[in-house]
Structure formats: structure tokens, C-alpha cells
Amino acid sequence: MNTQQEQQPKSSPSPSPSPSSSSGAGRAGGASVRLGALVPLTRPGWVEAGRHLLAGLELGVRDVNDAGGIGGVPVELVVRDTAADPERAAAAVDELAGLGVAAVAGEYHSVVARAAAARADAVGVPFLCSSAVLDALTDEPTEWVARLAPAQSHGWRAYADFLLGAGRGRTAVVTQPSVYWASGTRILRDHLASRGGSVVELDANAHTPEALCDALVDHGATAVLLLVGHPEPAVPIVRAVRADRRLAEILIGAPAGQPEFAGWAAALGEDGAGIPFLSYLPEHLGPLGERVGKELHERLGEEPSFVAFEGWDTVTVLAEGLRSHGTDRAAVAASWPHLSVEGTRGPIRFSRTPGIGVWQWVWPPVRIVDRDGGRYLTLTR
Structure with a gap:
């Protein structure tokens, strides 16, 4: 899993030694x-x-x-x-x-x-x-x-199959520059295209959340996937989509797992529910x-x-x-x-x-x- 700030961060100095866990120390x-x-x-x-x-x-x-x-x-x-x-x-x-x-x-x-x-x-x-x-x-x-x-290809292909099974093959992905997001977009595009679906890519850095909503309407997208960092810009994008009546029927998805953690619900409340994501836990x-x-x-x-x-x-x-x-x-x-x-x-x-x-x-x-x-x-x- 790998969602927050998957765009390449700016380089920083080598780390100074940070405290070690004390587990097993001092015996x-x-x-x-x-x-x-x-x-x-x-x-x-x-x-x-x-x-x-x-x-x-x-x-x-x-x-x-x-x-x-x-x-x-x-x-x-x-x-x-x-x-x-x-x-x-x-x-x-x-x-x-x-x-x-x-x-x-x-x-x-x-x-x-x-x-x-x-x-x-x-x-x-x-x-x-x-x-x-x-x-x-x-x-x-x-x-x-x-x-x-x-591997990303294994999980994200399963997610693409889920979209197709839910009748959401016309998919938009909102992305940021990153090797990880680009890889995810490629996996989704190849898998969906081979099964009659399609993917349109929207640059989160080049659009306001409101402009992204307009683009989703223009493309007739049935699903929008958040291939972006959390909380920014994922949280404002979700809020904008939820508030746009034209997109009331669109599925918001987060294959990278942003909704897994409590901070997602704390930031979005009810707007953060109903957003499918990948989990690597068994059902029981x-x-x-x-x-x-x-x-x-x-x-x-x-x-x-x-x-x-x-x-x-x-x-x-x-x-x-x-x-x-x-x-x-x-x-x-x-x-x-x-x-x-x-x-x-x-x-x-x-x-x-x-x-x-x-x-x-x-x-x-x-x-x-x-x-x-x-x-x-x-x-x-």
C-alpha cells in the first residue's frame, strides 16, 4: 500500500539517528x-x-x-x-x-x-x-x-474486474505525477480496455476539484478513482464530487486504500463512506x-x-x-x-x-x- 505523497518527494538530508524501539534491548x-x-x-x-x-x-x-x-x-x-x-x-x-x-x-x-x-x-x-x-x-x-x-497488478486487476461487474467500465482516474500512480493507471487501462471498458486520465494538479467535476460530466464517467495523496487533494475532490448533483450516481473508488485508516472518516464524515478500496485482510x-x-x-x-x-x-x-x-x-x-x-x-x-x-x-x-x-x-x- 502506498497512497500518501506517492509523488516523488523533494530530497532531504540523510536521517540523523532516531530512537530505536526498545523491544529486546537492555537484556x-x-x-x-x-x-x-x-x-x-x-x-x-x-x-x-x-x-x-x-x-x-x-x-x-x-x-x-x-x-x-x-x-x-x-x-x-x-x-x-x-x-x-x-x-x-x-x-x-x-x-x-x-x-x-x-x-x-x-x-x-x-x-x-x-x-x-x-x-x-x-x-x-x-x-x-x-x-x-x-x-x-x-x-x-x-x-x-x-x-x-x-503486487499492484494483482490487486488492481481485481479492482478493475469489480468495476466491470458493477457496470462501471467507463472510468476516470484522477492522478498526480508518480511512478506508482502511473503504474496503477496503466494496469487499469489495459485490463479494462481488453474487456470493453475505458479509462480517461485527469491531472489533479491541473484542475480544481470543481473543474474535475465538470470533466467527469463531460466524459460521461460512471466511476472516478482517486489516484492521489491523502488528505490533499483527495479530501477536497471527494467533497466536490459529493456536492455536485450531476454526479449523484457516480461511483467514487480508491483502490490504493485511502479509506482504510480512521483519518479518512475523521476528515470526510459521511462523504467518506461508500468508497470501495482494496483490503489485504481475509473476511474472517x-x-x-x-x-x-x-x-x-x-x-x-x-x-x-x-x-x-x-x-x-x-x-x-x-x-x-x-x-x-x-x-x-x-x-x-x-x-x-x-x-x-x-x-x-x-x-x-x-x-x-x-x-x-x-x-x-x-x-x-x-x-x-x-x-x-x-x-x-x-x-x-
């Missing part, structure tokens, strides 16, 4: 197995997503340590804030490598994860990407990188998912998003690789195709997938959902 002798964590914790990153991802990572580390750590050695999470900046993320990978981490985990924004993956491959540090979905996470195949989130969690979900709820003070579950699963997978193959970085990277781990959302195994250069979980659950108050409504199965 007798000070020995620990260090895991680096990349998380957007400040703007222009999507801070709400970062908070959920970090909660999952931290809970995962606590559970690993409660079960005896890695051969009796505790795990320590060394957290770095990417702030949605690719250069900052790449610098953080270098820093974490110098600190001796066994692997790097996390990240939410696709353009940032892509920069982190490239750097991890270059310096030889295993990177397990939690949430970013861009198919081309690396330019070339690599043994050093694996991913839990589904098993006993492990239920237990982890309750503990995440206690940490967050709200319902955990699928991003929080991705964080927990990430640490659990890395811990199994460390236990079964050792803490040497090359050994961790070599473990990807041999792991079979019970995650919160089902059994996790990695394989090679055509068109994707990293080890990929094929596939996490993918649903198109809506919100009814705080509850999910499943629109597809």
Missing part, C-alpha cells in the same frame, strides 16, 4: 539480533500508516522475544523514519547496514521501498518489504529482497489473526488496519528465517524460498513470479471492501 549482556525497520513517521509520509506498520513490527518483536528470541538471543528493532523520501530511505539502509542489522524490514510507500530495495541489493542486506506493492520493486531480479504485500481471521488483532487494537487504541498485520507478519517471517538459517545476512536471504510460516492472514511462502524481480508471497488475501461505520463490507470474494 543481560546487551547482546541482541538487530532488525532495521523503515517506517514513514513524519510528513510528507502517511504518518497514520506508519504508526500502524510500526505497531505491528513492535508487537511481532515482543512476541518473538517472549518465545525465546533467536536461539535465546533477543531481537532488537532499530527504527528509522523515511518520511516518504526515497533518498532518506536509501541512506537509512546504509546506516542500518553499518549498525550490523541482520535484515531490514518495513516501508509503506512504493517509491520509497523501491529505493530501499535497490540499496539493500547493492550493499547485500536482506530486505523484507511489508506493504509496498509496485510490481517493479527492483529493476533486475535479486536474491536479497522479498515482499509480503501483493483465524485464531492467530484474532489474537494479534486484539493486541494491535490495544496498542493503537483503534481497529488495526491490514498494514498493522503486515508489520507483525514481517517480523514473524524474518524470525523464522533467522532461526532456521542463521543470522548471517547471506543465509537470511537464502532462506526466502524455503520458509513456510503461519501468518495472521494465512500460510506465507515465497516464490518467483513472472514480471516481479523479488521473492513474492503469492498471494495474500485481496478483497474490495467498503465501510459501514467501523465495519468492513465485502463487495467481492
Whole structure:
């Protein structure tokens, strides 16, 4: 997942060391197995997503340590804030490598994860990407990188099928400049066009929300998809569309998942309901998912998003690789195709997938959902 500020942020200085999570730190002798964590914790990153991802990572580390750590050695999470900046993320990978981490985990924004993956491959540090979905996470195949989130092409094709099934094949996408949004637009256009649908692209930076409404009317769009950052410009666009009587029957969609977090409802109220999005949670969690979900709820003070579950699963997978193959970085990277781990959302195994250069979980659950108050409504199965 990867919505807030997926346009390339301005470069910023290399990050100064930020506080590490204390999970596993301070044990007798000070020995620990260090895991680096990349998380957007400040703007222009999507801070709400970062908070959920970090909660999952931290809970995962606590559970690993409660079960005896890695051969009796505790795990320590060394957290770095990417702030949605690719250069900052790449610098953080270098820093974490110098600190001796066994692997790097996390990240939410696709353009940032892509920069982190490239750097991890270059310096030889295993990177397990939690949430970013861009198919081309690396330019070339690599043994050093694996991913839990589904590839964008997988989820967004499912979303296109949902639009067609709902009679919404004449689709407009409101976009901003970004590798991620451009990739999403291409996936939707190719999939819809091959099945009798169509896509018209509208530049959010070149139109006011009111002008976008006029363009939607002119094109006769039956659906408008928000391929833009949250809260700006997504919130004012939704408000404008909801207020335009000419567009009373149009479907507003957000395949990238902006409505997943509580901030969406807080900003939009009733206007934010009825906007289908992609979720990577099963319709019903098993006993492990239920237990982890309750503990995440206690940490967050709200319902955990699928991003929080991705964080927990990430640490659990890395811990199994460390236990079964050792803490040497090359050994961790070599473990990807041999792991079979019970995650919160089902059994996790990695394989090679055509068109994707990293080890990929094929596939996490993918649903198109809506919100009814705080509850999910499943629109597809």
C-alpha cells in the first residue's frame, strides 16, 4: 500500500539517528539480533500508516522475544523514519547496514521501498518489504529482497474486474505525477480496455476539484478513482464530487486504500463512506489473526488496519528465517524460498513470479471492501 505523497518527494538530508524501539534491548549482556525497520513517521509520509506498520513490527518483536528470541538471543528493532523520501530511505539502509542489522524490514510507500530495495541489493542486506506493492520493486531480479504485500497488478486487476461487474467500465482516474500512480493507471487501462471498458486520465494538479467535476460530466464517467495523496487533494475532490448533483450516481473508488485508516472518516464524515478500496485482510481471521488483532487494537487504541498485520507478519517471517538459517545476512536471504510460516492472514511462502524481480508471497488475501461505520463490507470474494 502506498497512497500518501506517492509523488516523488523533494530530497532531504540523510536521517540523523532516531530512537530505536526498545523491544529486546537492555537484556543481560546487551547482546541482541538487530532488525532495521523503515517506517514513514513524519510528513510528507502517511504518518497514520506508519504508526500502524510500526505497531505491528513492535508487537511481532515482543512476541518473538517472549518465545525465546533467536536461539535465546533477543531481537532488537532499530527504527528509522523515511518520511516518504526515497533518498532518506536509501541512506537509512546504509546506516542500518553499518549498525550490523541482520535484515531490514518495513516501508509503506512504493517509491520509497523501491529505493530501499535497490540499496539493500547493492550493499547485500536482506530486505523484507511489508506493504509496498509496485510490481517493479527492483529493476533486475535479486536474491536479497522479498515482499509480503501483493503486487499492484494483482490487486488492481481485481479492482478493475469489480468495476466491470458493477457496470462501471467507463472510468476516470484522477492522478498526480508518480511512478506508482502511473503504474496503477496503466494496469487499469489495459485490463479494462481488453474487456470493453475505458479509462480517461485527469491531472489533479491541473484542475480544481470543481473543474474535475465538470470533466467527469463531460466524459460521461460512471466511476472516478482517486489516484492521489491523502488528505490533499483527495479530501477536497471527494467533497466536490459529493456536492455536485450531476454526479449523484457516480461511483467514487480508491483502490490504493485511502479509506482504510480512521483519518479518512475523521476528515470526510459521511462523504467518506461508500468508497470501495482494496483490503489485504481475509473476511474472517483465524485464531492467530484474532489474537494479534486484539493486541494491535490495544496498542493503537483503534481497529488495526491490514498494514498493522503486515508489520507483525514481517517480523514473524524474518524470525523464522533467522532461526532456521542463521543470522548471517547471506543465509537470511537464502532462506526466502524455503520458509513456510503461519501468518495472521494465512500460510506465507515465497516464490518467483513472472514480471516481479523479488521473492513474492503469492498471494495474500485481496478483497474490495467498503465501510459501514467501523465495519468492513465485502463487495467481492
